[in-house]
Amino acid sequence: MKKIIVVMLIALIALTPVFAKGDNKKSSKATDVRTYEKTKIAVVYSTFTDLLGSQFKGSLESLSTYFNVEFVFVETGFNTEEAMAKTDAMFQMDLDGVIFVTPNVANLDAASKKKIPLIALNEPVDEETANQLEGYSNYLGGVVNDDYAVGCSAAEALYNAGCKNICISYLTPGLSKNHQDRYEGFKAVLANHPDMNVLSEYSSRAQWPAAVNTFAAAFPEMDGLFSTAFSEPGYTAIRKNGLIGKIKLATVDISESTPDYLDNGVICSIAGGQYNKIMLAFAALYNYIYDGTRILDSLGGYCYTPFLQITSSKDYKVYEKYVASGTGLWVYTPEVIESLIMGKNPDMTPEKFAKFAKSYSVAQVMSLRTSN
Amino acid sequence: MNILEQKAKRKETLMDILPFAGLVLITVFFIIVTKGRILRIDNLANIVTSAFTIILVSCGAVFVYAHGGMDFSIGSTSGLAQFICIYMVMRLGFPLPIGILASVVVSVVACSTVGLSSILLNIHPFVASLCVKNITAGLLSLLTQKVGGQITLDYVRFKGFNSVGLKAVVLIVMIALGFYVFEKTKVGKIQKAISGNERTVTQAGINVKKYKLSAYMIMGFCVGIAAFFQMTRIGTVSSSSGSGLEFDIMIAMVLGGFPISGGSAAKFKQFILGGITMTILTNGLTMWGMDVSFVSFVKGLMFILIVSVSYDRSVMKQVSIIKL
Numbered sequence: 001m002k003k004i005i006v007v008m009l010i011a012l013i014a015l016t017p018v019f020a021k022g023d024n025k026k027s028s029k030a031t032d033v034r035t036y037e038k039t040k041i042a043v044v045y046s047t048f049t050d051l052l053g054s055q056f057k058g059s060l061e062s063l064s065t066y067f068n069v070e071f072v073f074v075e076t077g078f079n080t081e082e083a084m085a086k087t088d089a090m091f092q093m094d095l096d097g098v099i100f101v102t103p104n105v106a107n108l109d110a111a112s113k114k115k116i117p118l119i120a121l122n123e124p125v126d127e128e129t130a131n132q133l134e135g136y137s138n139y140l141g142g143v144v145n146d147d148y149a150v151g152c153s154a155a156e157a158l159y160n161a162g163c164k165n166i167c168i169s170y171l172t173p174g175l176s177k178n179h180q181d182r183y184e185g186f187k188a189v190l191a192n193h194p195d196m197n198v199l200s201e202y203s204s205r206a207q208w209p210a211a212v213n214t215f216a217a218a219f220p221e222m223d224g225l226f227s228t229a230f231s232e233p234g235y236t237a238i239r240k241n242g243l244i245g246k247i248k249l250a251t252v253d254i255s256e257s258t259p260d261y262l263d264n265g266v267i268c269s270i271a272g273g274q275y276n277k278i279m280l281a282f283a284a285l286y287n288y289i290y291d292g293t294r295i296l297d298s299l300g301g302y303c304y305t306p307f308l309q310i311t312s313s314k315d316y317k318v319y320e321k322y323v324a325s326g327t328g329l330w331v332y333t334p335e336v337i338e339s340l341i342m343g344k345n346p347d348m349t350p351e352k353f354a355k356f357a358k359s360y361s362v363a364q365v366m367s368l369r370t371s372n
Numbered sequence: 373m374n375i376l377e378q379k380a381k382r383k384e385t386l387m388d389i390l391p392f393a394g395l396v397l398i399t400v401f402f403i404i405v406t407k408g409r410i411l412r413i414d415n416l417a418n419i420v421t422s423a424f425t426i427i428l429v430s431c432g433a434v435f436v437y438a439h440g441g442m443d444f445s446i447g448s449t450s451g452l453a454q455f456i457c458i459y460m461v462m463r464l465g466f467p468l469p470i471g472i473l474a475s476v477v478v479s480v481v482a483c484s485t486v487g488l489s490s491i492l493l494n495i496h497p498f499v500a501s502l503c504v505k506n507i508t509a510g511l512l513s514l515l516t517q518k519v520g521g522q523i524t525l526d527y528v529r530f531k532g533f534n535s536v537g538l539k540a541v542v543l544i545v546m547i548a549l550g551f552y553v554f555e556k557t558k559v560g561k562i563q564k565a566i567s568g569n570e571r572t573v574t575q576a577g578i579n580v581k582k583y584k585l586s587a588y589m590i591m592g593f594c595v596g597i598a599a600f601f602q603m604t605r606i607g608t609v610s611s612s613s614g615s616g617l618e619f620d621i622m623i624a625m626v627l628g629g630f631p632i633s634g635g636s637a638a639k640f641k642q643f644i645l646g647g648i649t650m651t652i653l654t655n656g657l658t659m660w661g662m663d664v665s666f667v668s669f670v671k672g673l674m675f676i677l678i679v680s681v682s683y684d685r686s687v688m689k690q691v692s693i694i695k696l
Contacts, residue, residue, distance in 0.1 A: 048664045057664075075664045079616030080606055082654060085422035089658035092415045105527040106607040113414075125608070128524040135528075172513065173521040174610030180521055203513075 036068040039096040039289055041282070044074045044087060046101070051255060055275035059330040060099075060282060066334035067286065078175065078205070091116060097285045099278060102177055105129060108136045119143070119285040121277055123302060125177045134301075140288055141301035143281040143357070147178045150271045150307050151185025154226050154250035157269030159193050161248045163224025166190070168201045169211035170228040179228040182252060186226050196224075208234035216241035227251040235261055252307070254324070259313035273308035273323045273362075276331045280305060280357050283340040291343040298350045305357040315362065322365045331365050391629045391645045394678035398649065402656030410652075410659055417536040419651055421605065424539045425598045425617070426624050426647035431550035432594030433621050435587035437630065438554070438563040438638040441490065441497045443588070444618045445505035446595050449482040451614030452512045453599035458523050458609045459515070475603075476596030480589055482508055487588030491581045505618075513611045522610035525603065533604040542601075546594070547644060553590075554640045563587055567634035624650050627678055649678060 048057045053075075060071050074090045076083035084106065090098075091110050098111060101121040111118045120142035124130035133139050158166060168186065171179035190196055199219045202211040208231050215222050216237075225247050227234065235257040238244060244264055254272030261267045280303060287293040296303055308323065310316050323331055340356065342348045402410045409415065429446065436443055457475040460466040466474075482504055489500035516522060532538070554560030562583045565573045574580050603609060628646025631637045653674060657667055 072661050073664045074658060075667065077616075078612055079620070080613055081422075081425055081602060081620070082616065084606055085418075085651065085654050086658045088418040088422060089415065089655040092409060092412060092418065092659060093661065104607050105524070106605060109527065109531075125522060126520065126524055128526075129608070132524070132527055172611055173517050175612055177521075 036066075036290075038068050038070070040070045040072065040094065041097045041099065041285065041289075042072045042074055042090050042093065042095050043278075044076060044090070044098065044100045044103075044107075046076055046078060046083075048073050048075050051253065052275060055324075056278045059275050059279050059332075062330045063279070063282060063334050063337060066338070097289050099281050099285060103133075105132045108133055108139055112136050112138045117285060117288050119281050119296075121281055122177050140284060140294060141296035141299075141303070143277045143284065143303050143305060145178065145274050145277055145307055146304055147181035148185035148188075150252055151182035151187075151226075151228075152189045153271070153309075154182070154252075154269050155186045155189035155193070155196075157250050158224040158226060158248055159189075159196060161224070161268040163248050164195060165197050165199050165219070165221045166224040166226060167199050167211075167215040167219060167222050168226050169208060169215075170201070170203050172203045172205055175205065182228045206231070209237035212237035212241060212243070216243060223247055225249050225251075229253045231255065232257055238266060254308075254310055254316070254319060258310060259316040262310065262316065263313050270310050271307035272310065273319060273331070274305075276360055277305050277357075279330070279332045279337060280340075283337050284353070286337075287341055287343070290341055293342045295342060295350050295353055299354050303354050303357050305360045308360070308362060318362050318366070322369060323362060329369070331360075332368070336368055391642055394627065394629075395645055395649045395652070398652055398656065398674060398678065402652065402660065406656065406659045410656055415655065415659070419648075419655055420536050420540055420543070421534070422655060423647055423651035424543060425602055425605075426620055426650065427543055427644055428546055428598040428601070429591070429594050429617065429621055430624055430643035430647050431546045432591035433625075434550065434554055434630075434638070434640055434643045435560065435563050435590050436487075436497075437625060437632075437643075438560070438634040439566040439584055439587055440634045441487070441584065441587065442501060442622075443483060443486050443497065443504075443591065444501040445482060445486055445508055446591070446621065447614045447617035447619075448505050448509035448512060449479050449592075449614070450595055450599040450602060450617050451609070451611070452482065452508045452515075453478040453596050454603040454609045454613050455512055455515055455523070457600055458525055458603055459519070462523060462525065463519075472597075472600050475600045476593055479596030479599060480592035483588045483592030483595060484585060487585045491584055501618075509611075512613070516609070516611045522608050525607045525609075527607045530604045533601060539601065542597075546597075551640045559583065559586065560640075564634065564636050564638050567638070568636055620650065623675075627675070629679075 043056065043060060045053055045056060047053045057073055063069065064071055072090070072093060072095070074086055076086055087107055088110055091114050095114070095116050098116055098118045099121065100107060100118055102125065103118060103120050108118060115138060117138050117140055119140040123142060123144050124133055168183070170183045173180055190198065199222055200215060202214060204211060206229065208227055208229065211227065212225070212234055215225065223246065227249070228251075230249070230251040230253050232255055238247070238249070238261070244266055247266065248268040249261065249266050250269035251267070252271045254270060258267065258270060262270070284295050284303065287295040308319065310319055339345045340348060340353055433443070433446070453475040456478050457471040460474055461468055461471040486497060486501045486504045489495065489503065490497040493500070554563075562573065562578055566580055566583065570580055599614065602614065606613070624643055624646035625632070626646065627649045628642035628644070630639070630642040630646065653671065657671060662670065
């Protein structure tokens with residue numbers, strides 16, 4: 001018994017410095033003195049270990065030194081009770097602001113008790129939530145990708161590719177408004193093309209390869225697949241089931257295998273690169289932290305930014321270099337974000353902010369990079 | 373008192389204290405690393421609120437696990453109960469007490485189904501609960517799809533149910549009731565005896581099936597009440613509502629030193645301590661601000677440390693001796 005206690009104490013002592021609070025700021029030499037006061041901003045998302053989550057984290061960390069911000073990343077997972085417990089604990093951390101992916105009313109309520117400004121990624125999930133959120137003065141609005149439009153363009157792409165027998169793979173309803181909107185956009189356009197048949201629909205918790213395997217086994221006549229997101233194992237499943245050359249894929253999320261599947265003709269529509277929205281959300285939040293400017297208010301509370309559409313492996317190489325942090329740089333440099341802060345840039349207006357967000361494209365990112 | 377009796381007494385005292393040791397250990401640890409922020413009044417209120425669901429469900433789960441049963445469906449059952457309640461109140465306009473009653477009824481029926489399936493079909497409760505889990509999760513998914521993915525509560529209208537005072541009162545009442553029934557009445561004692569030796573209990577003239585079913589019904593009642601409070605806390609119900617609750621209960625059981633197979637060593641306080649320990653662990657790790665990459669790893673390490681302190685190994689020795 002004594003040995004156990006001694007081992008425990010040693011382990012605990014060893015534990016603390018080894019796993020000490022992560023320094024969420026990227027260490028870098030300050031090139032010159034910034035006039036920003038130290039601030040602490042929490043970022044809440046279900047996971048920071050998947051592709052999009054790690055892009056969210058990396059892109060914000062690239063701003064931390066310049067703006068003197070300590071980012072605290074809170075991973076909520078998919079357990080609703082645990083998520084609520086974590087966010088409640090997070091609001092005890094003397095925060096200056098929160099960036100929250102799809103907050104609910106309870107989250108806003110907890111933030112309002114501490115007078116912490118909160119900006120959302122995504123629109124509210126329904127009208128009831130939207131109405132209730134408007135009642136909170138600390139709610140700054142949100143930055144939104146047009147997921148519905150992505151679903152629409154995916155359906156059009158499959159139709160234009162001549163697909164008649166479609167299978168749909170989507171995230172279990174209720175888990176993500178983004179996926180829900182993509183699905184609804186797709187189905188809305190499908191309704192306009194009665195010659196396209198939906199053979200099957202498969203909802204899951206991101207089991208994209210399982211969906212491919214099931215469709216391949218059960219529907220040899222499938223010639224088109226829409227998936228509200230995709231992954232590397234999904235591409236492997238396409239290959240292993242001998243579907244290359246037999247089906248067209250329309251999906252969201254760009255990954256390593258994307259250029260190969262563009263070249264071999266499987267992908268007819270793919271959208272991604274949507275992590276820019278968290279940088280825009282930071283800019284909108286920091287407008288408020290800096291001097292109380294609520295930059296999204298006059299825009300109706302929400303700012304819209306498109307996905308990037310990749311149509312060839314050549315496009316992908318540009319995307320990889322300039323957008324996917326292939327060179328270690330993220331889509332917006334700290335200087336670009338600073339130009340979006342009205343208190344720092346007198347020329348900036350809410351309308352220009354919205355226009356900048358809407359202009360998001362590979363060309364825009366390249367021009368920003370060369371002008372800096 | 374002779375030496376053997378003194379040793380037995382000392383061991384019993386140690387077994388009583390050990391579950392607290394894990395809790396004290398992590399509490400002190402987080403007080404240090406959060407520089408005392410974990411002890412702020414607001415945060416203590418958060419801890420009560422966060423621990424509420426686990427402890428409330430534990431008050432009923434203890435009866436099931438004490439007789440060696442289990443239930444993997446309580447998460448999806450809770451989600452379904454939440455949906456029925458919120459749908460009846462928000463969409464159909466039923467009074468709130470009816471919604472709460474519906475939540476309890478749904479939970480009792482679902483948990484009883486697990487118990488009945490296990491008892492009547494003579495299948496392991498693990499298998500029975502997985503079947504019921506699929507049924508309740510499927511129903512929840514179907515119903516939420518019909519309403520567009522989720523239903524949102526009028527949060528302000530039901531805000532009073534989130535008050536720490538109310539939750540503290542409910543917890544005290546449920547813990548007191550649960551403790552009394554489990555430790556002092558034959559309902560609880562028979563659950564432990566069933567795990568010890570079911571045949572002996574049967575031959576003593578006790579209706580084992582009735583008591584097993586009653587355990588599931590008690591748990592269902594607790595899940596139903598907890599589901600209502602979960603619904604008012606989170607403010608929305610979707611297909612993921614309640615998910616993971618069954619694992620939270622099992623983790624609370626292990627962290628509190630509750631024997632997995634139940635039996636005479638099962639104590640009511642173990643589940644409660646485990647629930648509090650788990651809540652403080654989640655709360656403390658979040659407040660610590662640790663880099664997300666390390667959180668799961670550190671959590672696992674802390675589980676091992678806590679379990680090594682609080683788990684009662686004498687039960688394993690007894691099982692081994694019996695097997696020999």
